[in-house]
Structure formats: C-alpha cells, structure tokens
C-alpha cells in the first residue's frame with residue numbers, strides 16, 4: 568500500500584499520556600504504612616490448586632494473597648460486598664496506572680462508581696520491575712483463562728479454567744446456580760503473573776512467574792469487599808494454561824484488621840461525583 572507523503576512526519580508525532588495522573592486522588596501511603604504496623608490476622612482462606620474461593624474483607628481491613636508451596640499465579644475478582652454490580656474495572660485501571668500495578672496503585676471499580684476498591688500497600692515482587700522482554704508482574708491486561716476461548720482455539724471441554732473456578736466459587740458463596748453467578752465474573756487482576764506484549768506482533772505473552780513461597784501482594788480495602796481468587800491451572804504460567812499439564816499450587820488469602828485508632832485519619836473511598844445526567 569502507498570504511504571502518504573507526510574507518513575514519516577505523522578509517525579514522528581510524540582505521544583501524550585491519555586490520562587495524566589497528577590490530579591488522581593492519591594492514597595495516604597504514610598498513614599497506611601502506620602496502619603500496616605498494627606495488623607492482626609483475623610481470617611484466612613486457602614484456595615486449592617485449579618480451584619477458587621470467595622472471601623470478605625471489611626472496609627479498613629487489609630488482605631494479602633500469599634504464595635505457598637510453589638510458584639503459582641492467581642486470578643482475582645473484586646466486588647462491593649453488598650452490590651455486585653460494582654466490580655473491579657480492569658480496563659480503566661489499566662488506562663490510569665498502566666499494564667501492571669504495584670504498591671501505591673489502586674484497583675478501580677466499574678461505572679457509575681469509579682472509585683478505588685483496594686489500594687496495594689505492599690508487593691514483595693516490586694523489585695522485579697520490567698525485564699528485558701518487557702515483562703512485568705501483576706497485570707491488568709489479561710482477562711482470565713476461560714473455557715470459551717479454549718474451546719475456540721483447541722476444542723474440547725475444560726472445566727478448571729479460572730473463569731469456571733470463579734463461577735463455581737461465587738455460585739457457592741451466593742448459593743445460586745452457576746449460570747446465575749457467571750455474569751458477575753469479570754476481567755481480573757493477574758496476581759503474580761509475569762506478562763507483557765511482544766515487540767514485533769504486539770501479542771500478549773506470559774513467562775514463568777518470579778513468585779516464590781512467602782511472597783505476597785497486600786491490599787487495603789477501601790470499601791466492604793467480596794473477593795474471589797482462582798489458583799490458575801497454568802500454575803506459574805511458564806508454558807500453558809487451560810489444561811492439567813502444569814504443576815499447580817494453592818494460594819493463601821489472609822485478612823488483617825488494623826488498630827482502629829491508627830485508621831482514624833484515613834479517608835475511605837468516596838462515591839464518584841459525576842451527576843449522571845449525561846447531558847439530558
């Protein structure tokens with residue numbers, strides 16, 4: 568195809584950041600750091616390999632997703648505990664914070680709420696940064712492994728994809744049939760997964776997660792949360808998912824309460840202030 572005469576000039580235009588974040592409300596990390604020093608564990612949920620579990624975290628509590636036994640990737644869904652229509656918005660979180668998130672960044676909720684649901688307060692894999700392939704950890708690019716894409720690409724019926732694991736866990740938690748729970752399952756935060764885009768084709772890639780037992784990702788709950796975590800059938804996601812071939816391990820979710828006196832100065836997430844008249 569012929570290029571226009573000014574093709575080079577058009578390509579040379581410098582990009583601008585879509586959403587500069589200098590006006591984004593920032594978490595009070597100093598206060599959260601003080602609160603972290605007072606944590607008491609109040610509950611824990613072990614997520615079995617190739618399965619998922621739900622857990623609740625009251626606003627003002629913290630939770631950790633911890634690697635135990637061996638390298639393992641987790642697919643995380645979050646909802647407002649009392650309104651499942653408010654749920655984690657992976658796409659907008661990506662637009663605001665970039666492809667991977669770490670300490671000080673937040674998981675934002677769907678419209679019309681668009682407020683922080685959880686703030687990352689500690690990440691033992693923060694040292695990883697970006698590798699020579701452009702890979703990094705904890706992405707908000709991928710959607711979750713699912714039996715529909717698997718069927719499309721490879722045929723067959725595989726039932727332990729993260730999507731189905733999350734459906735079963737939420738159905739059990741709500742005590743509803745799986746088909747009633749399924750529409751609530753949404754694009755995830757890929758906890759511990761190491762991913763990026765290839766330089767040449769721009770394709771989504773994964774590689775063995777650098778996570779090791781003892782590593783954890785820690786969050787502060789900005790609102791009352793219902794979470795669901797799937798221990799991906801891809802294990803450390805070094806080769807494939809959507810099969811039983813990979814070595815898989817459980818993941819541990821730990822819930823912590825902070826000293827209420829320390830939390831007093833911390834403002835929890837307010838509602839979004841858009842008036843919702845949409846120009847009418």
Ligand SMILES: [Zn+2]
Pocket residue numbers: 642711712728729730798799800801808
């Ligand atoms: Zn998965």
